[in-house]
Structures are given as structure tokens and as C-alpha cells.
Amino acid sequence: MRPIEQELREFVINNFLFGQGGDGLSNDDSFLEKGIIDSTGVLELVAFLEEKFQITLQDEELVPANLDSINYLVGFLQRKLLTTP
Amino acid sequence: MQLEEVLELSAERVPNKTALVCGDRRLTYLEVDRECARLAHALMASGVERGDRVAVYLDNSVEAVLSIFGILRAGAVFLVVNPTTKSEKLTYILNNCRARTLITHAKKLDLIRSCWEQTPHLESVVIAGGVPPPGRHGTKQVRSLEDFLAEHGPSDRSLAKRCIDIDLAALIYTSGSTGHPKGVMMTHLNMVTAARSITQYLENTSDDIILSALPLSFDYGLYQVIMGFLTGATIVLEPSFAYPQLIVNRLLSEHVTGFPLVPTMAAMLLQMKGLGPGRFPRLRYITNTAAALPPAHIERLRAMFPNTAIYSMYGLTECKRVAYLPPNQLTIRPTSVGKAIPNTEVYIVDERGERVGPGTVGELVVRGTHVMKGYWERPEETDRVLKPGPLPGERVLYTGDLFRMDADGYLYFVGRKDDIIKTRGEKVSPREVEAALYSLPEVKEAVVVGVSDPILGQAIKAVVVLAQDATLTERDVMRHCAARLEDFMVPKSVEFRSSLPKTSTGKISRRDLDIPVEAS
Numbered sequence: 001m002r003p004i005e006q007e008l009r010e011f012v013i014n015n016f017l018f019g020q021g022g023d024g025l026s027n028d029d030s031f032l033e034k035g036i037i038d039s040t041g042v043l044e045l046v047a048f049l050e051e052k053f054q055i056t057l058q059d060e061e062l063v064p065a066n067l068d069s070i071n072y073l074v075g076f077l078q079r080k081l082l083t084t085p
Numbered sequence: 086m087q088l089e090e091v092l093e094l095s096a097e098r099v100p101n102k103t104a105l106v107c108g109d110r111r112l113t114y115l116e117v118d119r120e121c122a123r124l125a126h127a128l129m130a131s132g133v134e135r136g137d138r139v140a141v142y143l144d145n146s147v148e149a150v151l152s153i154f155g156i157l158r159a160g161a162v163f164l165v166v167n168p169t170t171k172s173e174k175l176t177y178i179l180n181n182c183r184a185r186t187l188i189t190h191a192k193k194l195d196l197i198r199s200c201w202e203q204t205p206h207l208e209s210v211v212i213a214g215g216v217p218p219p220g221r222h223g224t225k226q227v228r229s230l231e232d233f234l235a236e237h238g239p240s241d242r243s244l245a246k247r248c249i250d251i252d253l254a255a256l257i258y259t260s261g262s263t264g265h266p267k268g269v270m271m272t273h274l275n276m277v278t279a280a281r282s283i284t285q286y287l288e289n290t291s292d293d294i295i296l297s298a299l300p301l302s303f304d305y306g307l308y309q310v311i312m313g314f315l316t317g318a319t320i321v322l323e324p325s326f327a328y329p330q331l332i333v334n335r336l337l338s339e340h341v342t343g344f345p346l347v348p349t350m351a352a353m354l355l356q357m358k359g360l361g362p363g364r365f366p367r368l369r370y371i372t373n374t375a376a377a378l379p380p381a382h383i384e385r386l387r388a389m390f391p392n393t394a395i396y397s398m399y400g401l402t403e404c405k406r407v408a409y410l411p412p413n414q415l416t417i418r419p420t421s422v423g424k425a426i427p428n429t430e431v432y433i434v435d436e437r438g439e440r441v442g443p444g445t446v447g448e449l450v451v452r453g454t455h456v457m458k459g460y461w462e463r464p465e466e467t468d469r470v471l472k473p474g475p476l477p478g479e480r481v482l483y484t485g486d487l488f489r490m491d492a493d494g495y496l497y498f499v500g501r502k503d504d505i506i507k508t509r510g511e512k513v514s515p516r517e518v519e520a521a522l523y524s525l526p527e528v529k530e531a532v533v534v535g536v537s538d539p540i541l542g543q544a545i546k547a548v549v550v551l552a553q554d555a556t557l558t559e560r561d562v563m564r565h566c567a568a569r570l571e572d573f574m575v576p577k578s579v580e581f582r583s584s585l586p587k588t589s590t591g592k593i594s595r596r597d598l599d600i601p602v603e604a605s
Contacts, residue, residue: 014560017564018560018561018563018564018567019560019561019564020564032324032325032327033192035169035572037327038169038327038572038573039325039326039327039349039353039509040327040349040353040509040540040541041327042327042328043353043356043540058358058359059329059330059333059357059358059359059360060330060359062328062329062330063328063330063331064328064331067328
């Protein structure tokens with residue numbers, strides 16, 4: 001498993017699934033559709049990303065296409081980390 | 086006037102105007118009206134009688150709106166269940182009102198199945214979201230929405246009115262002080278009165294385009310649709326506020342003129358980094374209710390939306406809305422919720438029920454046609470809040486909210502008489518969360534309080550004493566609660582103690598918990 005993916009899965013499972021149910025979480029699952037993250041959960045996710053990966057997310061980056069599944073997050077972070085000095 | 090007529094009259098007046106926008110679907114008034122009529126015919130043909138309760142358990146969607154108005158047109162009473170409600174509470178609500186039919190979405194099917202055995206009154210389940218018809222399950226008829234509508238054919242037959250305006254239109258469930266939710270009974274007259282009053286002071290017209298991301302289970306969200314239809318405006322319904330950037334894009338692309346918020350949404354908008362002033366020249370008004378906006382947030386909202394009127398409002402489900410502050414008073418009295426809405430009277434009483442003058446704190450009492458009929462089959466709780474008014478037979482609403490009035494008659498919220506917590510704009514009875522905590526065998530004692538939070542207003546905190554030799558972590562407790570309670574009711578933190586302070590009668594004393602008001 002790629003380390004970024006592992007970090008993200010751990011965070012989502014610990015914080016939004018309270019440590020259980022990770023086996024049922026597919027990397028393609030939409031956090032919103034599956035009810036994993038509620039409306040203020042995205043703020044917690046963004047705070048985690050900014051601190052953990054030392055990046056700053058712009059408003060226009062805060063969209064489901066970047067953040068709403070493990071796979072979207074991995075793809076977004078890989079692009080973001082490439083362009084962040 | 087009956088509630089469904091807000092739709093029917095606009096469908097006659099402005100048939101080709103866009104009534105509803107949801108995702109990439111756009112429906113005109115005529116289309117919404119026809120679809121609702123089809124659903125009404127189908128409901129009636131399936132055996133739904135005047136006054137029967139029909140539950141809607143859907144996210145904000147076209148189907149949810151069609152369901153509400155289809156149910157009304159069938160002469161039945163609708164209730165919208167919060168889409169994050171879990172099986173136990175859904176079962177309770179369905180049984181409490183003996184709902185006959187449930188309209189839901191395919192993705193909720195697993196959860197619905199888990200309460201089939203325990204809901205004897207529920208005869209029929211209608212499922213939106215395009216799954217093959219699951220057929221019969223025990224005594225229950227389960228059909229897809231498409232099949233349900235198709236079974237009864239296209240229908241242009243007019244529907245005879247089955248109700249009058251003092252009949253019930255809706256049950257709106259709110260968190261109850263006994264640990265179970267209670268259904269607020271609203272008549273057609275109650276709801277039309279409230280919608281008329283609010284659209285009057287917001288000066289809504291058919292030119293308005295209102296964007297709402299509030300759930301339809303929340304009266305504030307529900308009324309956006311009712312008020313929009315009443316005035317022939319356009320409603321843009323969003324399923325979630327989780328991504329404020331999407332909401333901002335939508336405000337711009339749909340040229341939105343009206344934008345209802347709760348303080349948590351305002352705080353999320355204000356967190357956005359690049360939202361400069363003046364981006365929304367078309368936005369005519371913002372409303373806020375459910376909890377007060379902090380004065381600092383009012384200032385920043387005014388800067389971000391310089392051409393937009395900001396309305397601070399106050400209300401409760403039991404009568405929908407009570408007061409609003411005219412926007413020109415916002416800088417003069419930023420902490421006031423204003424005066425009574427049109428066609429409403431309010432006054433403040435002391436503990437003996439005597440009216441008090443300016444400056445004195447007392448309980449706010451509301452008089453008007455929008456005051457509910459009571460809580461569904463809860464006469465004792467009803468009698469605690471609805472008490473005789475000035476006219477024979479009249480009942481006025483004791484809000485349980487403590488207020489004071491200034492010399493000019495403006496109202497200021499002081500606090501609650503009970504322990505109700507306001508989080509993310511939703512009312513939460515600590516008893517309901519405590520009941521979930523006590524269902525853990527490891528929990529010996531539990532108490533739930535609200536602590537101040539910059540985004541949520543109040544965050545729910547559980548304080549727990551474990552049984553001897555029991556081991557539980559904070560996450561265990563939160564996971565247990567998340568499986569039983571709606572998202573907004575799940576504690577954000579759990580503190581373990583060896584004992585809880587008690588009053589002289591042995592009850593847990595919230596006051597002596599010694600929890601700092603500010604969250605760490």
C-alpha cells in the first residue's frame with residue numbers, strides 16, 4: 001500500500017468511522033454518499049491535510065473531485081505535492 | 086387556503102417558470118404540479134386516506150419535494166425524516182405516528198429492512214433511485230417509485246380536495262426532553278400563515294431565486310420550498326453544505342437572490358480564503374436563524390456581502406418563526422432578534438405568568454395562527470407549552486426561551502429554561518444523547534452538555550462514569566453513538582470521570598460539572 005493512501009485511510013477510519021469498519025471502506029467510496037463525512041467533517045479533513053502534508057488548500061481546490069474519496073485524495077495530494085515547493 | 090395550493094396557484098399563474106433546480110435537473114411549475122398530482126393519485130389508489138401519515142426519508146432532492154406536495158394533495162400528512170437518522174430512531178418515529186407509507190431512496194434500503202419487523206403499521210415502501218422492484222416483503226408492499234406511479238397510469242383527472250385548512254398538514258419531529266423525538270403537529274393554516282408572514286417581511290417576489298442547503302427535515306429548510314412556491318420563485322436545492330465552494334459557484338451561476346443560513350454555514354463561508362467583498366451583486370438577502378450569529382461574524386458577513394440585506398431571525402419548530410430584525414437595525418442592535426413577525430404577537434412573562442416590562446428577563450410567549458396544535462399524542466408535554474390565551478379556546482405558546490425586551494420593544498435572547506443544546510443550528514435534547522450512552526452496558530452514569538465551539542455554536546460533550554472494571558475509549562463511545570444518532574447529535578468529545586456531582590435529590594447536577602464554557 002502506498003504510504004499516502006495508508007495515512008489517509010487511517011485518518012478517515014479513526015476520525016470518521018471511530019476506528020472500525022475500515023474493511024468495508026473502498027478507496028472509491030464517496031464520503032458524502034456513504035454518510036462517512038458530514039458537512040463539518042470536510043473542515044476536519046482539510047485541517048488534517050494542511051497540517052500533515054504542510055500544504056495550503058485554496059478555496060477552489062475544496063471540491064468533491066479532490067476530496068470525496070480515498071482515491072480522489074491520493075490523486076489530489078500527488079498533484080499538489082508535485083507543485084508545492 | 087391549503088398548503089398544497091401554494092404550488093397549484095403558482096402552476097396556474099407561472100406554469101413555465103422554473104420552480105425547482107436540483108443537481109442538473111430543472112423543473113417548471115407545471116412539471117412539478119403534474120408530478121405531484123400523479124404521486125397523489127398513486128398514493129390514494131394504494132389506500133392512503135385523508136389524515137394518514139406518510140413519511141419521506143430522502144436527501145434534498147426533486148423526489149423529496151414531489152413527495153411532500155404529492156402527500157399533501159392526497160389529503161395525507163407528511164413527515165420528513167432527517168436523512169442521517171439511524172434505524173432505531175426511524176423505527177420509533179414510524180411507529181409513533183403509525184406511518185402507513187414510506188418514501189425513500191434505494192441507498193437507504195438496508196437500513197429500512199432492519200426496521201421492517203418492528204413497524205407493523207407500515208404497509209407500503211416506495212423507493213426512488215431506480216432499482217428493480219423488490220416485490221412483497223412479509224406484509225409490506227415494496228415498489229420502485231417508477232412502478233408505483235406507472236401502476237396508476239398517467240392522470241390528468243383533477244383531485245377532489247379531501248382536507249380543510251384546520252386539518253394536519255405535517256408532523257415535524259424535534260428532539261424531545263424525554264429522550265424520544267416528538268412530532269410537532271402543524272395544520273395547513275399554521276403553515277400557510279407562517280409562510281405568508283415570512284415572505285411578507287423578506288419581500289419575496291417571483292423574481293427571487295432561493296438557494297437552500299438546509300435539510301427538508303428541518304423546518305427552516307422545508308419552508309424555503311413552501312415560501313418559494315408561494316411567491317412563484319425558483320428554489321435551488323442543494324443536498325449538502327459540505328463543500329462551500331460548490332455553493333458559491335451555484336450562487337453565481339444561478340444568480341441567486343436569497344440565501345438562508347445557520348451560523349455554522351456562515352462560519353464555513355467566512356473560513357474561505359479568497360471570498361472577497363462584492364462577489365454577489367445579485368444576492369438580495371441572507372437570513373440567519375436557529376442560533377445567533379456572533380457579532381464578529383455579522384461584521385465580516387456585512388463586509389463580504391456589502392449589497393445584501395442580512396436578516397437575524399428567531400423561531401422554534403412549534404410555531405415556525407417568531408421574530409426578525411429589520412436589516413437596517415443590524416448595526417444598531419446586532420445582538421437583537423428584532424420584533425414579532427407580521428400577524429404575530431409576543432410578550433414576556435415572569436414565573437407567575439404576569440407580563441413584564443422592558444429590561445426584565447422572562448419567558449417569551451407567542452400568540453398567532455401559526456402556533457402548533459401540540460405534540461403528536463403527547464398531551465402532557467403539549468400542556469406544558471400550550472397554555473390558555475386571552476380568547477376563549479385559544480392557546481398560546483410558551484417557548485421555554487428566556488428573553489428581555491429593550492425600551493423600543495426589540496427582543497434579546499438570554500438563554501433556555503431547560504438544558505437543550507443548539508449545535509450546527511439543530512436543537513438537541515441532552516436526554517436523547519444520554520439515552521444512547523446508557524444503552525452501553527459499560528456506562529454507569531452519563532451526562533451531556535454543550536460547550537462553545539467556533540463552527541458548531543455549541544459542541545456536544547459527554548461526561549461518562551464507567552461501571553466497575555469496564556473499559557471503553559472515547560472512540561468506542563462515539564462509534565456507539567454514531568450508530569444510533571443523527572450526525573449532529575454524536576458527541577464531539579467524551580470525558581471519563583470517577584463520579585458525577587449530584588443534587589440533594591440525587592440527580593446529576595449539570596451546573597456542578599465544572600466544565601469550562603469555552604472548548605479547549
